[in-house]
Every structure is written in C-alpha cells, then in structure tokens.
Amino acid sequence: MTAASLTARATARRLLGGAAxxxxxxxxxxxxxxxxxxxxxxPDQGADRAVHAILGLALPLLLLATSESGLGRSxxxxxxxxxxxxxxxxxxxxxxxTLVLSLGAVLEAWVLGAIAxxxxxxxxDVALLPDLRATLFVASLAGIAYSCWLVLASxxxxxxxxxxxxxxxxxxxxxxxxxxxxxWPRGHVRSLLGxxxxxxxxxxxxxxxxLGFAAAALLAALWRTSR
Amino acid sequence: xATLTLTRVCEKKLGPLDLSLTTGLYxxxxxxxxDLALLVELLSGLRRxxxxxxxxxxxxxxxxxxQRARVAALLEDExxxxxxxxxxxxxxxxxxxxxxxxxxxxxxxxxxTELGRRRPQHLSPLERRVVGLxxxxxxxxxxxxxxxxxxxxCPPLDRPRILEACRRAAESAIVVLTTTSLQDAVALxxxxxxxxxxxxxxxxxxxxxxxxxxxxxxxxxxxxxxAALLPSSSAVTGVAFDEAHGSSQLEVRxxxxxxxxxxxxxxxxxxELVVDExxxxxxxxxxxxxxPR
Numbered sequence: 001m002t003a004a005s006l007t008a009r010a011t012a013r014r015l016l017g018g019a020a021x022x023x024x025x026x027x028x029x030x031x032x033x034x035x036x037x038x039x040x041x042x043p044d045q046g047a048d049r050a051v052h053a054i055l056g057l058a059l060p061l062l063l064l065a066t067s068e069s070g071l072g073r074s075x076x077x078x079x080x081x082x083x084x085x086x087x088x089x090x091x092x093x094x095x096x097x098t099l100v101l102s103l104g105a106v107l108e109a110w111v112l113g114a115i116a117x118x119x120x121x122x123x124x125d126v127a128l129l130p131d132l133r134a135t136l137f138v139a140s141l142a143g144i145a146y147s148c149w150l151v152l153a154s155x156x157x158x159x160x161x162x163x164x165x166x167x168x169x170x171x172x173x174x175x176x177x178x179x180x181x182x183x184w185p186r187g188h189v190r191s192l193l194g195x196x197x198x199x200x201x202x203x204x205x206x207x208x209x210x211l212g213f214a215a216a217a218l219l220a221a222l223w224r225t226s227r
Numbered sequence: 228x229a230t231l232t233l234t235r236v237c238e239k240k241l242g243p244l245d246l247s248l249t250t251g252l253y254x255x256x257x258x259x260x261x262d263l264a265l266l267v268e269l270l271s272g273l274r275r276x277x278x279x280x281x282x283x284x285x286x287x288x289x290x291x292x293x294q295r296a297r298v299a300a301l302l303e304d305e306x307x308x309x310x311x312x313x314x315x316x317x318x319x320x321x322x323x324x325x326x327x328x329x330x331x332x333x334x335x336x337x338x339x340t341e342l343g344r345r346r347p348q349h350l351s352p353l354e355r356r357v358v359g360l361x362x363x364x365x366x367x368x369x370x371x372x373x374x375x376x377x378x379x380x381c382p383p384l385d386r387p388r389i390l391e392a393c394r395r396a397a398e399s400a401i402v403v404l405t406t407t408s409l410q411d412a413v414a415l416x417x418x419x420x421x422x423x424x425x426x427x428x429x430x431x432x433x434x435x436x437x438x439x440x441x442x443x444x445x446x447x448x449x450x451x452x453x454a455a456l457l458p459s460s461s462a463v464t465g466v467a468f469d470e471a472h473g474s475s476q477l478e479v480r481x482x483x484x485x486x487x488x489x490x491x492x493x494x495x496x497x498x499e500l501v502v503d504e505x506x507x508x509x510x511x512x513x514x515x516x517x518x519p520r
Binding site: 001002003006009010013014017072074078079081082083084085086087088089090 | 271273292293294295296297298300306307308309310311319320322323324348
C-alpha cells in the first residue's frame with residue numbers, strides 16, 4: 001500500500017459513498033427530459049440544443065456535486081489531511097485525488113453526452129456514431145477541465161466554498177465571447193460544440209485553451225497545497 | 228533524544244512562541260480551547276506558522292512530509308479515513324505506516340474494539356477522537372506525540388489507561404498534551420506550560436495557588452480525629468478547621484483530588500470514623516492565570 005493508492009481509494013470511496021451517484025442519476029433524468037424535449041426540433045438541431053443545454057448547464061452542476069462529494073464537502077487540504085498525516089507527500093496526494101476526480105468527471109460527462117445524442121437521434125440515425133464520437137470527445141475535455149478548476153477552487157474557503165463561486169463565475173463570465181470569458185471552461189466547451197467562438201478562435205484552439213487553463217489550474221492547486 | 232524547538236512562532240492570536248522541549252511529558256494548560264487546538268495543529272506540522280520556525284530535530288515539522296510520519300497527533304476535530312469500516316481503514320493505515328498492532332489490538336488497548344465494526348463516516352465527533360487517540364498512542368517510532376485534550380475523552384475511555392499510555396510514550400518521545408482543566412494538568416503529572424494570551428511559559432511545575440490546588444471539605448463528627456490522622460498521609464499537604472463551622476468541618480489540601488479523597492476514605496475505614504459529607508473544591512483557572520483581561 002502506498003500513499004498514492006490510499007489517496008486514490010479514499011477519493012473513490014468518497015465519490016461512490018457520497019452524493020455523486022444520486023447526483024448522476026438525477027442529472028441523467030434531467031438530461032433525458034431535455035433530450036426528449038429537444039427531439040421536437042428534429043435530430044440535427046435537437047441534438048445541438050440538447051448537447052449545449054446538457055454539457056453547458058447540467059454538467060458543471062453535476063461536477064460541482066461530484067467534487068463536493070469526492071472531497072468530503074471540505075477544503076482540499078482538509079480532505080487529504082488523514083493521508084498527509086501519515087507522511088504522504090501532499091502534492092502527490094492532491095494530484096492523485098485530482099486524477100480520480102477527473103476520471104469520475106469524464107465518465108459522468110460521457111453518460112450525459114450519450115444521453116443527449118441517443119435521446120435526440122435514436123439508434124437508427126446514420127449520424128449517431130460520428131455525433132456521439134464528437135460529443136464524447138468534447139465531454140472528456142469538459143470533464144477534465146472542470147475537475148481541475150474545481151480542485152483549484154477547493155483550496156479557497158473554509159469548507160471549500162470556492163467551488164460554488166467558481167461555478168457561478170464560470171456561468172457569468174464564461175457565457176460571453178470576449179477576453180473575460182477566455183479562462184473559463186464554459187465558453188470553450190460551447191465553442192467546441194459549435195457555438196459562438198471565444199475571441200474568434202478556431203475550435204482546435206479552444207481545445208488547447210481548455211486543456212492549457214486546466215493544467216494551469218491544476219498547477220496552481222498543487223502550489224497552494226504546499227505540504 | 229528527540230528535540231522540538233519553536234523560534235519566534237506567530238499564528239493568528241498565538242505568539243511569539245519560543246520554546247525548546249526534549250523527550251518527556253508536557254501538559255499545556257490554557258483557558259482558550261481554540262488556542263490549544265491551533266497549537267496542536269502547529270506542533271504536528273499540519274499548519275504552517277505565519278512566522279517563525281518549528282523544528283523537530285534539525286528539520287522543520289511543516290513541509291517535510293517524511294517528518295510527519297514521525298509525528299502523531301490527536302486533533303480537536305478528527306477526520307476519519309474513508310473506508311468500509313474503521314477496522315478496514317486502520318488496517319490500510321497500518322500497511323502504509325507500519326503500525327505494529329492489528330486494528331483490534333489498537334482499539335482494544337483503550338477498550339474501543341466495538342468501534343472497529345462501524346463505518347468511519349457514521350462515527351460521532353467524540354468517537355472519531357477516540358479512534359484518533361488509539362492511533363496517536365499506538366506503539367511506533369515517533370519523535371513527537373501531540374494530543375488535544377486527551378482526558379476530555381473520559382468517559383467513555385478509561386482515564387488511568389490514557390495516563391499510563393502517555394507516560395509510557397513519553398519514555399521515548401516528546402509528548403505534549405493540552406487541557407483546559409487544572410485537575411487534568413496536575414493528573415498528567417509532567418511539566419506544565421501555561422498558554423496565556425497567546426504566550427507560552429517555560430516548562431515547570433505548577434506554582435502558587437496551583438501547587439496544592441485541590442481542597443476537600445470533610446464534614447464529620449470525628450473531624451478532630453481526622454485532623455490528627457490525615458497529615459501522616461502522603462496525599463495530604465495540609466489540614467485546617469473551617470472557622471465558620473467550628474470543629475465539625477475540616478479542610479484537607481493536596482496536589483490531586485482522587486488520592487486526597489482516597490486518603491480520607493481509607494482513614495475513615497481504618498479507624499471507624501464517620502463521614503457525613505465530602506465536598507471537593509477544584510480551583511478555577513483564575514487562580515493560575517489571574518482575572519481575564
């Protein structure tokens with residue numbers, strides 16, 4: 001048993017034993033309802049609308065609940081304290097916890113993305129597979145980006161209240177397409193899904209920005225957990 | 228020999244703290260629980276002091292993760308390791324930290340075996356601290372053991388067992404215990420440090436009003452015979468009649484309350500004396516620290 005494996009187990013247990021499975025169930029029902037509702041606009045336009053609504057609105061809220069659950073509704077340092085106390089390297093523990101949260105986030109994003117596409121297109125649509133592949137790619141990037149940002153946000157506030165502030169700022173500032181929206185995942189996810197581009201960039205640049213800012217957020221979180 | 232050195236340590240309302248401790252048992256007495264909780268977090272390397280340095284041996288206690296493996300702590304608020312059961316979590320900690328005892332033995336030393344079957348998330352804050360104490364006082368290669376109010380866990384834990392475990396641990400490590408109870412500070416029996424208004428005194432034996440801090444009023448028709456017999460007991464440092472009650476009430480003083488009461492009861496049994504009432508008087512912290520500013 002190493003400190004890294006103990007951290008991974010502890011984070012996974014918190015995720016599975018906390019509110020994350022129930023939140024995923026609820027988000028899946030909401031996503032299914034949105035997909036069925038969007039189906040009225042036809043498969044192409046309906047899929048676009050459903051994916052935007054689900055990955056743009058429902059996913060950040062689900063990932064907020066996931067990170068709350070995975071970190072035991074507390075700050076990052078407090079959540080990892082039982083392991084740090086045993087002599088574990090704090091930064092390695094924080095990195096492992098982020099990886100576990102990212103893995104959970106990607107799986108949840110896949111579930112929501114798949115519901116959006118399957119719900120609007122149905123199994124017989126010829127565009128199902130290419131659309132599903134593209135959506136799951138964007139969902140993966142969104143899952144990784146949001147979980148890294150939420151880990152950074154978890155280093156603020158007495159009980160990790162920075163997470164809620166991050167989601168609010170992402171929603172407020174990330175909705176635009178100017179300079180202020182550049183750091184936030186929301187704008188880039190919207191652009192990757194075919195919405196308005198951030199700073200007029202190409203979609204390939206959005207993926208790079210999304211991952212670049214996520215990496216910066218992760219490094220900042222590790223720097224703040226200087227133990 | 229382990230050494231712990233605090234140099235100009237400042238944090239919130241604490242400090243500057245300057246201190247040097249070597250292997251042994253120390254009790255930190257304060258009337259401020261938050262100050263004591265903060266001190267335990269600082270000493271255990273879980274919190275970086277705003278200013279100053281805390282060295283365990285030659286290395287800082289904060290930021291050197293290998294150092295934390297040499298420190299055991301019982302915090303004011305214990306966070307359990309997520310696991311299916313407490314026993315499971317302790318077994319995993321044992322695999323990582325090389326605890327010599329199995330989880331049942333670890334909990335059984337303090338009579339807390341039944342907690343092993345429970346889910347850590349379902350433990351009450353007190354039960355979490357009980358598990359934390361069992362872990363902190365587990366045998367192992369520790370240089371520093373710092374415990375927030377360990378005697379506050381009695382009951383449900385057994386007070387003599389905790390005291391004995393602390394004394395045994397202090398043979399090879401620096402053991403720092405904190406308390407807001409003068410009686411507990413005396414019972415711990417080590418050198419006492421006073422933490423008052425954020426400042427720590429140098430380790431020493433409690434003086435002044437605290438040197439013989441406990442009084443026991445013995446109401447008895449045989450008070451005169453008690454007055455003649457009790458001074459021979461090692462637990463008693465002074466005997467006096469209460470002027471207000473004439474010769475029917477005796478004030479007996481000593482450094483610890485329990486031995487004082489035992490001495491009275493043993494004397495009564497041995498000489499067939501009657502005791503109507505025993506009234507303990509525990510001095511307040513005001514007698515040690517003075518009036519709050």
